[in-house]
Amino acid sequence: MVSTPPPRSFLCFIILFIISFAAAGAAALDTQAAYLAKMKEQFPGPGMSRWDLTPPAPDYCSFKGVACDRGGNVTGIDVTSWRLVGRLPPGVCAALPALRELRMAYNDLRGGFPPGLLNCTSLEVLNVSYSGVSGAVPDLSPLRALRVLDMSDNLFTGAFPTSIANLTALEVVNFNENPGFDIWRPPESFTALPRIRVLILSTTSMRGAIPPWFGNMTSLTDLELSGNFLTGRIPASLARLAGLEFLELYYNELEGEVPAELGNLTRLADIDLSENRLTGGIPEALCALPGLRVLQMYTNRLTGPIPPVLGNSTQLRILSVYRNLLTGGIPANLGRYSDLNVIEVSENLLTGPLPPYACANGQLQYILVLSNLLTGPIPPAYAACTPLLRFRVSNNHLEGDVPPGVFGLPHASIVDLSYNHLTGPVPAAVAGAANLTSLFASNNRMSGELPPEIAAASGLVKIDLSNNAIAGPIPESVGRLARLNQLSLQGNRLNGSIPEALAGLRSLNVLNLSCNALSGAIPESLCTLLPNSLDFSNNNLSGPVPPPLIKEGLLESVAGNPGLCVAFRLNLTDPALPLCPRGPGGLRRGLLGGNVWVLVAACALVCAVATVALARRWVLRARQDAEHDGAPTSPASSWSYDVTSFHKLSFDQHEILEALIDKNIVGHGGSGTVYKIELSSGELVAVKKLWVPARQRRRLINSSKQQQHQQGMHDGGGGWLGDRELRTEVETLGSIRHKNIVKLYCCYSGADSNLLVYEYMPNGNLWEALHGCFLLLDWPTRHRVALGVAQGLAYLHHDLMFPIVHRDIKSSNILLDADFEPKVADFGIAKVLQARGAAADRSSDASTTTIAGTYGYLAPEYAYSSKATTKCDVYSFGVVLMELATGRKPIEPEFGDTRDIVHWVSGKVAAGAEAEALDKRLAWSPYKEEMVQALRVAVRCTCSIPSLRPAMADVVQMLAEAGPPAGRTPKDKLDGSISKDSAAADQQPNATPK
Template structure:
């Protein structure tokens, strides 16, 4: 029997005699209750009362224990046998928080089932359970338990043990091998265990059917003796550090239905013997280093439903016999070196849902029957050597969500119906030899968010019906032969972020309506035959990427393009001109002839302002140069000999000079301090506001903080931030105007964000953000990160995404900031995109930092998922209510498996909101982003698509959004 351990010792005996009588009686009653609970069976209702007191949550109101004659067997979650002995307690998914009380086994010696899963239990493994000698079913999954797992041998009757998705640490409990009655063992997702090896003693589990040891730090080889555990139906060892080959003996498991070995370091060929597993339904060997061919007999298995072998080094053809399958629903073979033709009959006889063979060397035609049974969601065959036409049968694939056939050698016209598929969100047919016109039926593709048709031979006019696709975010029709006008109706595409129409034959004027596309970040209409003037309104889209070059445009170049130094964006238009020149360094363009009176007055006014500003600036400079006391200069951290000796690196046309910035570095303008310097808010003489980050150099840092001499990281931080931000042009990345460098300090001058940072907005209560605003912020952050990860020549990992590094402009549009520890990844493959320096902020760090110091783009995805959880819940990443060693990710994981629990995590300040379904959709995205396995997290491009699909305007306002996902799918491995 376990002793009762209390952190506060009971009073010494002599103190009992000095206690007040009431205190003494209270103490004795409590002492008697707990002593009896450990020495003799508790009355059943007494223990249930203890449970109700210890586990807090609204669901406990289901238990009315007020009547002394209450029959516990009638309570929700309680089950008794025919003799009224309590044999089962099941409070799974009750959203409870607290500690499971002592005494369950003494109160209920016949207890057979204890299910506490999907609650928030505090502390470690409840040791008192070890006294339950009759216990057969124990489920503590998704409870957030910490610490080590004790010796489990006392549970001699246990048949099913589920401790998955917790935070256990220490040694793996090999004592389970003594529990010979075990049929189900599930330790999935406990990445804190010490490295361990699978011992041969597991063979003692002769009754084992389900063995799930995924993500438990298992290392070593898969030893052949596993083939002797012939009762196995489910073997899952994924997400570990397994090496060596897959043993042939696994082919001896006659009852095996599910085999998952993905995310390991396995080598060698797939054993032919796996083709003997006639009961096998699912096999996933993805993300390993397997070589050789796909065994034909494996593809001929009669019950095979899921075949996933992606990201290996497999060669040879996909066995044609796979086309005869009547059960196959998911085929995922991307990122291998497979050759030959695709099975012609693929999907003809089965309900195919996923068809994913991208990034191989496959040739021949596309299989015509993949949509035959109307269930297909994904056609992903990009980056192969496929030829021939797109089958006409594909225009009947009305269930499709994505079709991506880019980077192949397909030719002929695109079947008309494909353009109008009602559920497709991504249509990618770029880099082929497709021809013909774009059908007007595209107006029916109302869920389309990305349309990629670049580098083909498409011709004809762009149909105006494209303007009906109000969910569109990206359009790339570049390098085709489109003619006619750019439809003015495209101004209705308010979510559009990218419009690339370059290298076509469009021959209209530029529609003024494009100026209303406030989300547009890239507008490239170069190398066409466009005429007329550049609409002034388009300049409101700056600082985004605009390219009007090599057309037949006429008239004056808008002044903002000149001021921003973007004259190269209008090159190759011989009939363009400038109304006046700002300076002699501007590229030579002719002055516009004979301006009308209004334009002449405007020019005169602008020139007058420039002259007046120059005079005032000179006077201001002279005044302060001669009159500013040296003492005041020293108080500002400057010296009279170095105050204006800054080296300047500018990235935009500047409307200020260094003198105006330096003179404003005074105490009253300070708005914040950081570990590397001070931030100032400065109002320029022209009325504009800028933010200046003053970074200490080594010399200054030594003077200010002698305890931290010569921090070399500061120079690297400055260089990183300047190099990173200087070349970036995106509306959701903070704009760096210039950098001033001197011996004393370095100044970074940014655009000023009047609404501060997202952390303060969410957690410090100075403003209220409704859900549409929060969604817009989340989408903007995601678009900025997607730009960094996917739209640059070399991806950039930010490495410190958090809500305090997201700034908000006057319209609460987000800007990602603070790139001091960012890393440019000059590599091609995702697994190579890593750094070796641990960086970031606790609460936002991806869990792989527990066993690896590498930071990849998927680390940014995880951090973004935490920020998204902040937006949905209103909670900080770390809150006292989460418990010790808990964070928001774990807290949410204990709540989301019931509708009630899911609604409970939503920000209570939005309890009145009609957008609850859209908030839950965003929560689903956040959960995917924070998956513990990096490979299962989406890319930021995918996150953008998912958030667009969760756009608040797509709801009817009553919480009836477009999502059809079920809550249980939040924790599924595949989405």
């Protein structure tokens, strides 16, 4: 049969159809190219330079980050960590109708949620995490095809988008770290998500009980509800989630017992119930799970034993149950069959020996068992546990000789043996401790001599070997430990003289050599370490007391040395140290060295000062008499001042008052006027003059008159008592002796004004040094500033009877002396935290509820809580550290809307692009690696969850480890190119990051 050809008209129709289809396809491709070009225009910068969209026919399907189907339609865009800054152009779905995946994490997406995305009905994957997206989340119901939704770590506000319950194709939902949402409760409609595997709703302001219906979401493998305000019990219904591998409920307010039914979750690998109010025991069935790798239940009220079955685990990596009420022993086989990495069981009531096989598989990095009731020796095998980073067994009842290798662990940063019954010497093996920053072995029964080889552990920051039986001399080599800021050797049997070499320890804050058998003179060179804590009391020292110790009023630091004397007295009320014996010719031996003219000049100076002071008193008295007779007086002397001094003063109030004139003004702050005054001795001081408001002044004057009438006396010092800010600053600074805290000489308090007299800082403040136009600090100087500020804050947080929260740490409150050593200043809003009774409270995060601080430096928890803790200071310090490394201000337009330096730097670090954030003015610096390390420390300090920020004691150690190599110059590098640390200082950084 012969086929009949189709009609010509039909052929024409087919041809026209093909041509029109091809034309439509070409138009679609042109539309896609146009949108990508618009996208490149909206996100200027180096990231998009990879896209060459030059007409006429760009091959965009070959561009990095662009995926296409066979027809040339864009199906995916992945610009993760391209450091883009801008807004997504509108019409993305109209221009890219085949788009199935859009990944834009770790960028800076200006403005709110891109509204055009709601038209992307084919979109399956949307990831805009860590991108600073702010504002409300719209109804997401139109995104019917969505399988993966990741909007974590952003700045969303308003209502939580419960409309995700309508997206029945969802498999992964992640809204972690969006604390700006309104308080909400998860609706039961979430059970309509049949495919959901990962549900992460941590830190989203969720409140109320964990709904039992979560147990009906049987497809879940990962459920994370941490960092919320959840209350009540953990529902046993969660045991129905047979496929669950991760259960994270930490940082809530959950109570009651841990359900034993959780032992039915046979695939569970990671469970974290930490920081709640849980009671009862740790379920044995849970510890027997075959795949369990991480068990974290720290900071609860758990009782009973750690189930011994945990020692049989072949998978366990992390055991963290510190700060509970657990009893019994640590499982003997712990670590014997698994690659154990972390043991954290501190602050419990555990008894028995240390687990001998903990390091059997050579993976153990953390042994933290402090503050228990453990007994027996330190297992010899621990000496060969070379991966250890921290070894802390303090506050137990351990005994026997310390295995020598423990002191020489090559990677350990902290070795803490304090408050036990341990014996043996500090061995020469300590020379192998290349990374050791803190060596604590106080209050033991250690003996032998301190080895000179200790100087080989050049990273040491703190040494506390106090209250042992260590004998022999202090090695001269200790003076080579350039980073040392604490040397506590009190309460031993040390003999010989005090090495002059200790004067070279310029970072030293604490030097305590008391209660030993040291002899000879106190080297005057050690006084260069003032105003830090120096204690030479109760030894056999002899000779004259160095004058600076007398001037600073520190004679108590040399008490109990019968052979000490003073060369001469300026004050007959000084403590009764004897005058040094007279030498030939009737002179005092010692400091004057037999030079008659020096003594004569000194006496003449004393007489002159006394005469001038007496004359000034006569003048003031005459002026006051004239005032009573109606004669005019100068403003400075119109009121009487009471003086509260904290150091030996070389001036009197009249010298200060008469210098409060306009030409000496150097600045005005929010609380008053600052003067720079040169004293008659040539010394410079800074005076902050705070006026008392008129209403308060009238009240104080009336109160003063009433007291005079009732008591027959004048209370001229009442002025400052009415000013809480000034009182706080005076009480705080007056009690502090630290080289990195500005020295307050005295306070003059009166009815019309209050005067604070400080040491003068010739190099101004750090803000001016970093952001001004006249100075460029190199990195070694900046690192020294950072380390000094960290040491000062660590002193405030950890080394005082009651910790002090500064609450306004910022670069303008960090002053620089002539050598650019930093001094933390302006304690007007500081808060002394009162103890809460138990010793355990000392290590908890004490707080105050008065909101204070400066925008850009404030910790994010201020957005939903007025509680100020030491971790707020840590956050603010992290911002300062970012300033030091980047040279940028905390708030700059480049960072984008509602963005600050913390988000900007964190994004760089997360993307592995830290070097791009460094101060471009230091592009020549050979210390870029150290600067990057400092940025990483800063990111840890500014973690949005306060509990995950390190303690300042830890920050000091991290900065010391990240510092420029001691003794190296920039040329060398180019040619070659913590004391009363709380348990929490260790455990918080070691908690598994979420």
